[in-house]
Amino acid sequence: MKILHRIVVVLAFSLSAATVFAQGLEEKVHEYTLKNGMKLLMVPRHTSPTVAAWIRFKVGSVDERSDERGLAHLLEHMLFKGTTTLGTTNYKEEKPLLDQIEATAQKLMAENLKQDKADPKEVARLTKELDRLEKAAEKYVVKEEFADLYAKNGGSGYNAFTSKDGTTYIINLPANKMELWASIESDRMQNAVLREFYTEMKVVKEERRRSYDAEPEGKLWETFLADAFNAHPNGQPTIGWMSDIDNLTRTKAERFLHKYYAPNNAIMAIVGDIDPQKTIALVEKYFGKIPPGQPVPPVAVEEPVQQGEKRTEVVGDAEPELMIGYHKPTLPAPDDYVFDVIDMLLTNGRTSRLYKTLVQEKKLATSVSSFSAPGSRYPNLFIINATPRAPHTVAEVESAVYQELERLKTEPMTERELQQILNHLEFEESRQMASNGGLARNLTEYEAVAGTWRYLIEHRQKVAKITAADVMRVAKQYFTRENRNVGFITKKEAAAAPVSASAH
Template sequence: MRVHVPGLAPLLFCLTALFAAPAAASGSITDNVVETRLDNGLTVLVLEDRRAPVVSTQIWYRVGSADEYGGVTGISHMLEHMMFRGSEAFEPGEFSRVVSRLGGRENAFVGRDYTGYHQLLGSDHWETLLEMEAERMQHLRLTEEEFLPEREVVREERRQRVDDRPNARLREAFMAAAFHADPYGQPVIGWMSDIDEYSVDALQDWYDTWYTPDNAVVAVVGDVDAEAVVAAAERHFGDIPAGPGVERPARSEPPQTGERRITVQVPAELPYVMMGWKAPSLNSLEEPDDAYALLVLEGVLSSGEASRLARELERGREIAGSAAASYSPFTRRDGLFMLGGVPAADTDPGELEAALREQIERLREEPVGEDELERVQARVVASEVYGRDSVHAQASQLAMLETVGIGWQELGAFVERVRAVTAEDVRRVAQEYLVPETLTVGILDPLPLDERESEEPAAEYGGEL
């Protein structure tokens, strides 16, 4: 990991941030996307946006923690670190120094479904970045000398981001309880016992298997000529051979047949309540209606100060210091519809849990009012418009959708699908998916803090590093 970027991740890409609008002042982003697939399988997506002399270049690989298994959990994250530790053409750290000399910014991230690398820089230098990415796609240099200290960096990162953070420890235990067979139950950063056993040979195998052109998506958005980008991609990536074509095992989650509960007792300042119901992704649905109805349901509960959790639990009854809902259908596998919150002072976690359950039951029994529904839909559409200025966000959205298998074309249907959701749709999906049999509940039960420990902000629902 280079620098953690909450929300790009994305977590998950949340409802209000995931789908920023197209570069053009009108029309859909998908009207102007140029897609090319090279003979070796590399997907290239280009969107011209000439309003400013900047370009976002990104490459996403279809590999993340969901492709890992016991003994190598977190290895995608470890390899992401090593991608900056030298290749045949670049000494350790030189890739980043070149980006900096060109006046650009860079970052990288790992999620459950993907690993991504991205840069933002002036429009004179985008081809240099494509050439550099092509070089480290095929010529990464993995050595014990660079690996051993970098593994210590990852170990410390896990300690700081998980082991020393009570809410993160709750989330890790919660996901493992919610998913028994599905790899979404594994931590993106990996279990410490697996990190301890990484080897250069294991990293080399992972790199050789997954870092291939047919397993990658290149997205370039900004002040570029689409034909020139496609020609450059062919020039720099075209001779790289396709990979072995690994077939992913199904690893399907057995049906959940009853509520699951866990309690995590660690030193912490505040308790926390976490709840999650099994919920579909767009990849598993024959029609997208349920996914968008769940997105709107999320907005009803948690889309600003006027939404129900903030209005009724935080300000009204004053039993939550904070409360939020989270759902993303833009994933490779089925996930969770989640609720969580910090009980207010003198409020028992059980009281907040009961109040959150009441909110779900109300949605199951009563249709959302038309005014409320329209307000939520308008908020989602407005967020799409306000996001138009970011070439980085546009590239991320296109690449993410293509990488997880939904397809970048879904971006063009987003507003229409949100607006098509009815109050009855919201009630229907609440009745179908938010049922006791598929619920997992996690409670953080604080133990007394010692002098060395302090509380961190509430854990995010996203799953990226």
């Protein structure tokens, strides 16, 4: 009990530092909501004449229906293709060709879906016709016009990314080019044209082959998640399975786009050399009249409680790899904050428990990490990932991990461990504030996932209230065999040798 008491004292002492940080951010963030539902978050920063502008759509792969898997990721690609005025030399002449391409592609898809009964001659004819139409449409395409416009005006870091939880478009640019940004992005939000759709599908399929089908590490990751989630779409790959991609159409993509990629599902963060009132006026001018789309409905399905350990093996030409995952709640559930502490206790830095045991002392692994995945809007997994050090095996590393997890259940964290965690959080908070882009990312991320950017303020304060008893309780509750998912890579030549499961 003495240890627990001393930890509480340290936590209370450290809370004041977190409060100082929280008050600073609270005063800096300006919020504004447009009538169409778009949320605008602004942080003036006059250290340099630049701005980071992030637009986060609260729609990701977890929101796809079964016949839409892969759409959010494909749309990320497609929204770089332009609008009715950008990316084309003559949209009026281009559009009839795009419509012919879509009609032909749908006929080809319908014929291919007949599988063994498909007419090979019809498939060949439609394939040839689709190729002809796509080549004819190419003459109207102005490639990378968005990127070129930004680059010519001093923009950098123009990019996008898709996750389970959302899709984000980012750019850094000179502060005096904000009106250009508003013009481009409002045009994209209203008038996106999904040109070169079936050409880009081939690019995505190649990405899938390269990153997943041909890579044992990628294959392990997506198979591990698919095995862990029987019902919830968290288990489906963001890029989609190959047959999912094969059956996407521009019509489906446009329907998904027009429903969800709209102001009411968008969060905008602008951080840098700005005047908030002038920024509000600019955003109202360009985005204020865009009609809202449909709110993204919550995923209704709930993952059934797992009733026994699941083991996933991938045999491939790669070094052994180990993943161990446990189902857990997501933010802002109180236990999620405890998992943040456990994460840092186990793998944050060279003094963390798993790093010291597996990498330094026993030399069983070359690396070890932990994290929560695959998304944050719905209950997820706490995952431990380790790479065995030859000649040690996956089974040896797995057993050592379980020994450390058992320690969590019985040995309270020490004052020193707790103080290291709080110090790390303080460092991370400072790092998040260091760059315009880093702060913009966190503002949009937590506004979308936690429902408020103030999660950034509340997080450290809530972590500071966690006790050693909380850590032991959570470890006992979640780190059980029946709640466990184990994934590993077996090198091809070693596949014949069985991997023994731990009895823990």
